[in-house]
Structures are given as C-alpha cells and as structure tokens.
C-alpha cells in the first residue's frame with residue numbers, strides 16, 4: 001500500500017506542481033490503483049510513473065472544482081484506447097455524472113469497459129470484504145467530501161506447527177480451526193480453534209480530504225488514521241485568506257492531525273505562491289504543531305506499512 | 309505572424325507529443341493569439357512558451373474528439389484566474405456549447421471575462437477589417453472542419469514624395485488620393501489617385517485542417533495557401549488503416565498540397581507508433597511528393613513571412 005502524489009498544486013497548474021490527483025496503490029492488496037481526484041493532465045503525470053491506467057479500479061472525486069476533475073474525461077478515454085477492459089467506477093458529488101456524460105457523448109468517446117458513475121452522499125460509499133470507504137462533507141463553499149479508507153482487519157494465520165505437534169494432519173478440518181470453531185479430532189480430543197490462530201492483523205486507515213476550511217468533519221474522518229492527507233493551501237499568516245477562500249493553512253491541517261490522533265500527516269494542494277524553498281515554511285509551521293508531517297511534491301510516494 | 313505547435317500527437321498524449329493544439333501568433337497584426345484546437349494539457353504546454361493566455365482572442369475547434377477539446381475548460385478557467393479580462397470567442401462544431409456550459413457550470417468556474425461560444429457551419433465564421441476565416445467540412449466520420457485564414461490585402465502606401473514634387477501639401481486631400489480617387493488640386497490640375505499609391509501588400513493565407521481523410525474540401529481550403537497544416541496520422545503503408553479510421557497518410561497530405569498549389573506544408577497529428585527517427589519516414593514520404601514539407605514537433609514554430 002502506497003500513496004503516490006500525481007499533482008500537489010492548487011487552482012491552476014504550475015511548472016512545479018500540477019493540479020490535484022493522488023493515487024492509492026493497492027497492488028499487493030488487490031492488484032489495483034485507486035485515484036483520488038483527477039485534475040487536468042493527470043494522465044500525463046501517470047505517463048511518468050509505473051501506474052497502469054487499466055489497473056485503475058475506482059476514482060473518488062472530493063469536489064467538482066475544475067482543478068480536481070478536468071483530467072477525468074481524457075483519462076477515461078485513454079484507459080480504453082490503451083486496452084483497459086475491466087470495469088471502473090467513479091464516485092463523486094452530484095454533478096459528476098452530467099459532467100462525464102456530456103464530455104463522453106459530445107466527444108464521441110467509446111469506452112470498451114463498463115463505466116459506472118455513482119453520485120455520493122455522506123456515509124459508506126464503497127465496501128467489500130477487504131475495504132470500506134466512508135465519506136463526510138467538509139467546509140468548502142461547494143460540496144466537498146473527505147474520504148476515510150478503512151482496511152478491514154485480517155484474521156490471524158493458522159498455527160500449523162502447533163497443530164502438527166498435536167498430530168492433526170492438514171485437511172478440511174484446518175478450515176474449521178482457522179475460523180476459530182471448536183472441533184473434535186479423529187482421536188476424540190476436542191480443541192478450541194481460537195487457540196490455534198495467531199492474532200488478527202490490524203487493517204490500516206488512510207484519510208484523504210478534499211479542499212476545506214478547518215472543520216470537525218475532518219477530525220472525525222481522521223480519527224486514529226495511519227495517514228492523513230490534508231490540504232495546506234496557505235501559510236499561517238494568510239489564515240484570513242484561507243478562510244475567505246474556504247481553504248486551510250498548514251497549521252490548521254496539523255491541528256486536525258493532533259485532535260484526530262492521526263499517526264502521520266501529509267500536506268498537499270499548495271498554492272503557487274509558495275514555490276521552491278518557500279513551501280518549506282508550510283512544513284515548518286505544521287511540524288511545530290504535529291511533528292510527523294511531510295510535504296508532498298509531485299511524484300512523492302509514501303509507503304503505508306502494516307501495523308505491528 | 310507565426311505558427312507555434314503546442315501538441316502534435318494523435319489520440320492520446322505521449323511523452324514526446326501532446327494531443328493537438330496550434331497557436332497562430334498574430335502579435336504584430338493584432339497583439340493577439342488564436343488557438344486551433346485545445347487538447348488536454350494545452351495550458352500546461354503554454355506554460356513553457358511566451359504565449360499569454362490573456363492574449364488569446366479566438367479559439368477555433370476543428371472537431372469534438374477528446375484529444376482536440378479536453379483542454380478547453382481548464383484553459384478558459386486559468387485565463388480568468390490569471391487576470392484575463394478581455395472577451396474570448398470559441399468557434400466549434402455543434403456540441404461545443406453543451407460541453408463548455410456543462411464543464412463550467414458543474415465546476416462552478418466563474419469567468420471574469422466575456423466568453424462567447426459560436427457553433428459553426430460551413431462558410432465565413434469570422435471576419436473583420438484585417439482577417440476572414442472560412443470553414444469547410446472535411447471527411448472524419450464526425451463533423452470536422454478545416455479553416456482557411458485569409459489576411460486581407462493591405463492598401464499600398466501613399467507616395468508622398470511624388471505628391472510633394474507636384475506641390476500637393478498634406479491635408480484632407482491626401483486621404484482622397486490614398487483611396488485612389490480622382491481629385492482636382494487647388495491649381496485646377498486633375499490627378500488620378502491610383503498613380504500616387506504604391507502596390508497593395510498581399511495578405512497571407514494559412515490553412516489549418518482538422519482530422520480528415522484525403523478529400524476535395526481540403527484542396528479548396530488550401531488553394532494557393534502560404535502554409536497548409538495537414539494531419540499525417542499514418543505512413544503510406546498504412547493507408548488502409550488511415551482510411552478505416554478517417555485519417556490521412558503523409559503522402560495524402562502532400563498530394564493535397566500539390567493539387568492546391570500551396571507554398572508550404574506542415575505535417576502534424578502524428579500517431580505515437582512513429583516515435584523518434586520513425587517519424588522521419590513520414591517526412592521523407594511527403595517530400596517525395598511535395599518538397600517544401602516540414603514535420604511539426606511540440607514547440608516547433610514557423611514564421612509566416614509577408615509576400616514580396
């Protein structure tokens with residue numbers, strides 16, 4: 001599991017930072033890539049990475065500002081052109097369907113795969129046996145969502161050596177024991193499966209927020225998260241500007257991380273006024289409040305290790 | 309007057325060539341830039357040139373395939389964000405309005421300038437005292453237009469020395485003479501204005517075609533053009549493929565140039581199958597038919613000199 005930042009700028013593309021897109025690489029977990037937002041030229045950024053568009057399974061859109069969605073029609077078309085045939089689902093606020101349907105139909109784009117577009121509301125927007133994604137509305141003037149990606153706990157591994165020591169040979173009974181059931185062995189002995197299974201592996205929690213002012217919903221979404229990705233459009237001295245434009249300062253992002261008890265904070269969506277060394281100011285300000293903070297650049301990647 | 313190629317690839321962006329956009333720089337003529345097509349990341353390409361988005365006055369769209377229009381919403385938004393306040397007009401086939409209106413409204417983009425969208429048909433789509441743009445439909449499966457940009461002839465300059473030699477002093481009469489009228493001087497002498505005006509400066513003709521098969525409309529649009537910009541998606545050996553996909557080979561582009569009596573041919577819209585040296589093949593093939601051919605690369609520029 002790895003976060004790969006494809007665009008870390010705000011509003012308009014600049015030479016140093018493209019507009020927003022973040023890839024969550026789930027190659028080990030499901031041989032898939034999930035995207036969060038898809039600003040213009042996200043497919044161009046992908047050309048410079050190992051991401052394969054055909055592997056993109058889900059795209060979650062935080063909000064409909066152009067710097068977060070104008071790369072979608074092109075990426076969807078190119079995925080088909082390059083042979084992508086597996087289904088893809090786009091999750092986003094109301095309006096995302098009209099945008100995609102119009103772009104696709106006007107341009108006569110023919111997709112060779114199944115595209116599903118789901119207009120979301122607050123709640124669980126995705127769930128299967130391994131992951132759930134929970135959405136909540138933030139505070140950005142237009143509907144803007146944050147996403148809490150929850151990896152479910154994995155059951156512990158079967159303690160095979162311990163079973164063999166008791167003389168239990170591999171067979172269908174291993175399945176029963178792994179599920180923690182109480183079973184009777186061939187020799188009449190009764191054992192409690194739970195004693196032959198290691199501890200469950202805790203799932204990871206990644207929180208990726210759309211553009212927002214400082215708000216309580218951010219803290220709820222980021223509770224105990226392994227990684228919190230938060231916008232930091234402005235430095236602390238521009239907190240009035242941040243408020244007026246429905247954005248956050250780096251310090252506010254750090255305060256969310258503290259209050260949520262998150263383990264790591266990654267700052268992104270950096271205004272082009274902070275170029276080169278100037279962006280370090282944001283990092284310093286945030287670290288004063290929450291030491292384990294990183295500043296994302298385009299093509300930064302952050303592995304997310306499993307909890308021990 | 310200069311052509312600056314911003315994207316010279318076909319279908320999908322590649323590292324070497326972005327999708328289609330061409331700038332016609334009219335800085336001396338009207339302190340303006342006109343764009344022809346606007347594929348995704350055209351605004352990113354512009355960042356690497358001296359083009360100022362606020363100077364973009366007209367955008368002509370040849371056809372609605374995604375690789376020719378998906379950069380429009382972002383460019384229009386960024387032009388406003390960067391302080392562009394003068395009006396801008398987009399000309400394109402039916403459907404361009406629905407595309408732009410949906411993208412702009414869904415993304416809550418607020419433009420600080422007047423955007424006019426004109427859905428074109430064949431005929432004169434733009435005209436003022438200096439330029440006219442004539443559109444004709446090509447052969448591309450969906451409506452695809454070619455544009456003939458005609459610079460009007462400039463009237464000759466007044467031969468002031470010759471007038472002064474006759475004793476004619478500057479005054480309102482100079483205007484009459486410049487218009488070629490026959491006038492009576494103060495001393496009773498009658499002169500023919502046309503004898504006191506230099507030869508008119510011939511205007512230039514630039515023909516920029518959308519994607520197309522070889523067709524007669526291309527030849528009409530390119531008649532005697534100073535420069536013909538023609539797609540060359542395929543090499544000669546792939547002429548069946550070119551036909552099936554409604555595209556042209558480099559040789560077909562050259563044949564259009566020959567039959568139209570164009571002075572110069574520039575090839576663009578090159579399939580990504582012809583990378584690096586392979587693209588030279590297209591140039592060689594075209595030059596065998598029409599020697600004055602160039603192959604455009606991203607950021608190639610071609611000045612268009614005034615006729616002597």
Ligand SMILES: [Zn+2]
Nearest residue numbers: 063065140211
């Ligand atoms: Zn936003």
Ligand SMILES: [Zn+2]
Nearest residue numbers: 371373448519
């Ligand atoms: Zn086309």
